[in-house]
Amino acid sequence: MATGSMPERKRGVPEGLWLRCPQCKSTIFRKEAESRFNVCPECDYHFYVSARERIRQLLDADSFEEWFTELRSCDPLGFIDRKPYAQRLEDERAKTGMIDAAVVGRGYIRGRPVVLGVTDFAFMAGSMGSVVGEKLTRSVEEALRLKLPLIFVSGSGGGARMQEGILSLMQMAKVSAALGRYDRAGGLYISILTNPTMGGVAASFALQGDFTFAEPGALIGFAGRRTIWNTVKLELPEKFQTSEFLLQHGFIDRIIHRKDLRTEVARIIDYCEY
């Protein structure tokens, strides 16, 4: 359920003029993919996008006002794996230019005011520690206070942040309680799942939306594939734990191409008149 130091991969679109699509294996011009929402022009494979880029794609230009940037993770457990957690945080900040794995704030989607939160896979696999939990919780509380629609875009490889131990598990409870209040007050919460949304993030806020959308081909689930394989020793079904698999089994409302997310989200807000 928790994750931390994943193998160094999937850190987004690799640098360089050209890139290779992991799905159709074709070599594509990087600028072209970027101009198409970081989607492969050949096969529609959805590449990773950073939280900043996600916000740019989703919200009206320059409408985002970021909140709670003063929150910083610390190392309550004194956790040391291959390096101390405090050092890991420093390295991740230097590498990504982010403070932690979540960016939250308010902005507009086609003129509709919303509260938006995004978790970024590049920062410690998008895992939820105290700061991610606190930022999301505060943004739910702000959405409740301001009576605004709430949108969370999830991208997390393992969910809870192992380096913060039980405190990271409790962030699931904390955010869920805030979403519970927001729900009872009639709030509108749209959850958008991106590749990957696993473990404790999937088992909390990512699957607590009034509406659950997913990008095509995203990995979504509770247990990791290796854990499952070690338990059942069976071949895993084709498309197991993908957006398409979850749609088929009834757990998400719509699979939405990245280029259509803005329009679709705006339409849902209009239906709900919230």
Place this chain on the structure above:
Amino acid sequence: MVQHRLPFEKEIYDMEELLARLESSGDGQLGRSDEIRRIRRDLANLKRMIYSNLSPWDTVLVARHPDRPQTVDYINLIFEEFVELHGDRAIGDDRAIRTGFARLGDFRVMLVGHQKGHDWKERSECLFGCAHPEGYRKALNKMRLAAKFRLPIICLIDTPGAYPGIGAEERGQAQLIATNLLEMSQLPTPIICVVIGEGGSGGALGIGIGDRVSMLEHAYYSVISPEGCAGILWRVANDETKARAAAALKMTAKDLARLGVIDDIIPEPLGGAHRDHAEMANTLKTYLMRYLRELRGLPVDELLEQRYQKFRRMGVFVEEPASAT
């Protein structure tokens, strides 16, 4: 049945054997009764010494001891009556979670608890306490009933984790746990949660949102199993890395109390709950009764506000001036 012996308990068992030999053989011999008294005292001291210095990994072994009392044992030892209520009204009846009405003194309650099983047959029936989505759905259905009829809920947590399987994923393991977290935070009736053995991650939290959350002295509660953590951090889960992971994760009752996650550490009998089910049950009952009395009179609004604030406070971070961004 072969007794399950933990590696660090060897001296205890040796001394117990010696004591048993003396007690059975030496009738009437002068001086024998003094020796027996002395050994009994030494044995108690030895248990105290070993059990007050358990390493985190030792604690995990105690929490997993097959003779440790489980939900069904507590049902028999603590509650005057248990009316099991089966089924999730959708898929089936997950035996890894038991639910039903129970009586505890003057209180009528809804009991929800993981069951791991003691012997092989029971363990395979309830999959070692690893629940499927239907188990979490069943738990929520019964908890809603409890709220409807104004009964407090007692959740006994004892699971290595939610079941990681193909069917579990197909039927929405993450979804059902997510739903439970949200709904339990809002249920308008007192909820008391006690980790009685293993508190395995989301599978534990799935019935773990309450107004009181406590742990037995040698239980553990963690975001990830020491094996899972060791596998990620050091590639291989062996005795050395598992012990390192257990220590690093800060998963013991003492750790959780210090981190502000639990209300009480419920003391276990000398040498662990597996040595004396009756005494353990008695202590647990005392705590449950106290919690029920404390929560009984609270207006629902206040109860829910306190529950919200309880989890709202959790987490450790600092706030720096925004200029740092």
